[in-house]
Amino acid sequence: xKIAIVPGDGIGQEVMPAALSVLDAFGLxxxxxxxxxxxxxxxxxxxxxxxxxxxxxxxxxxxxxxxxTTPPDPNYKSVLLRIxxxxxxxxxxxxxxxxxxxxxxxxxxxxxxxVRENTEGMYSGVEELHKxxxxxxxxxxxxxxxxxxxxxxxxxxxxxxxxxxxxxxNVLKSDSFFRDVCIGVAKKKGIEYHEMLVDxxxxxxxxxxxxxxxxxxxxxxxxxxxxxxxALVGGLGLCPSANxxxxxxxxxxxxxxxxxxxGKGIANPLAAILSVRMMLEWAGYxxxxxxxxxxxxxxxxxGIVTPDLRGSYSTNEVSSAxxxxxxxx
Ligand code: IPM
Ligand code: MG
Numbered sequence: 001x002k003i004a005i006v007p008g009d010g011i012g013q014e015v016m017p018a019a020l021s022v023l024d025a026f027g028l029x030x031x032x033x034x035x036x037x038x039x040x041x042x043x044x045x046x047x048x049x050x051x052x053x054x055x056x057x058x059x060x061x062x063x064x065x066x067x068x069t070t071p072p073d074p075n076y077k078s079v080l081l082r083i084x085x086x087x088x089x090x091x092x093x094x095x096x097x098x099x100x101x102x103x104x105x106x107x108x109x110x111x112x113x114x115v116r117e118n119t120e121g122m123y124s125g126v127e128e129l130h131k132x133x134x135x136x137x138x139x140x141x142x143x144x145x146x147x148x149x150x151x152x153x154x155x156x157x158x159x160x161x162x163x164x165x166x167x168x169x170n171v172l173k174s175d176s177f178f179r180d181v182c183i184g185v186a187k188k189k190g191i192e193y194h195e196m197l198v199d200x201x202x203x204x205x206x207x208x209x210x211x212x213x214x215x216x217x218x219x220x221x222x223x224x225x226x227x228x229x230x231a232l233v234g235g236l237g238l239c240p241s242a243n244x245x246x247x248x249x250x251x252x253x254x255x256x257x258x259x260x261x262x263g264k265g266i267a268n269p270l271a272a273i274l275s276v277r278m279m280l281e282w283a284g285y286x287x288x289x290x291x292x293x294x295x296x297x298x299x300x301x302x303g304i305v306t307p308d309l310r311g312s313y314s315t316n317e318v319s320s321a322x323x324x325x326x327x328x329x
Pocket of ligand 2: 223224
């Protein structure tokens with residue numbers, strides 16, 4: 001397997017070596033292609049990502065991504081959004097399940113996945129900015145809705161087979177279209193489904209977290225709900241994600257580059273390490289993926305955690321504890 005390695009900016013530079021030390025502990029046959037992309041590159045060259053970078057990425061099977069700072073340029077287009085679009089990574093998959101020994105803001109058991117459409121909706125890029133008015137066109141296509149619903153049904157089938165379609169069809173025509181397409185796919189695939197309006201979903205996710213299994217929704221709603229869900233599992237520092245397409249995939253922690261703590265060596269590496277876990281699972285290394293989950297839960301149980309989890313360990317101390325465990329598990 002060939003992986004493009006993009007540490008990016010801020011704490012991306014710290015969590016990526018931590019994640020790679022965990023990956024290396026398995027001694028798998030993996031070729032790593034390091035790429036400098038992001039704000040650092042923009043400062044040096046005026047461009048955060050080049051066509052050459054994209055070409056190199058497309059020569060790899062997948063990307064392991066750290067975090068990227070958005071440069072203060074009004075014409076700047078997010079690098080991450082560009083990669084998602086160029087590689088057609090249409091499914092953003094974000095699992096949420098409590099980890100051992102992590103204090104949660106709400107009680108109760110839960111285990112759900114947000115399946116977020118990742119290439120269209122409010123992120124269409126079709127926008128106009130005038131002096132007194134601005135427009136963003138929300139684009140929802142049949143193809144885009146069908147393929148995300150199919151992906152969600154596929155995931156539901158491997159889990160509790162319960163799908164929740166989240167939309168705002170009481171207001172948005174584009175969302176009644178999304179809902180209808182999703183319902184059609186769920187019926188065809190024989191998956192039991194429910195629907196929720198996104199505002200009610202934001203409320204119920206806190207009130208009855210344990211009710212949910214697979215949540216499928218449009219781009220911006222998925223973006224917002226997944227940050228809410230990150231709070232439910234104890235923080236963004238714990239949440240991995242997979243951006244999946246038919247040909248490529250990109251794995252990244254949900255957190256950003258966190259300039260406020262960058263360079264201090266205290267960033268929580270677990271989201272990046274759990275992104276490696278998702279990557280290995282995607283690539284069929286299921287045993288290794290399970291080993292990472294076990295090792296992560298074990299260091300959490302031992303209290304080897306960074307300050308965001310009220311610990312006093314550094315990024316490297318956490319990842320070293322995990323790699324040590326992997327070598328003996
Ligand atoms: C995410 C982020 C991105 C998004 C930003 C950084 C463009 O918030 O991955 O959730 O909006 O999708
Ligand atoms: Mg987000």
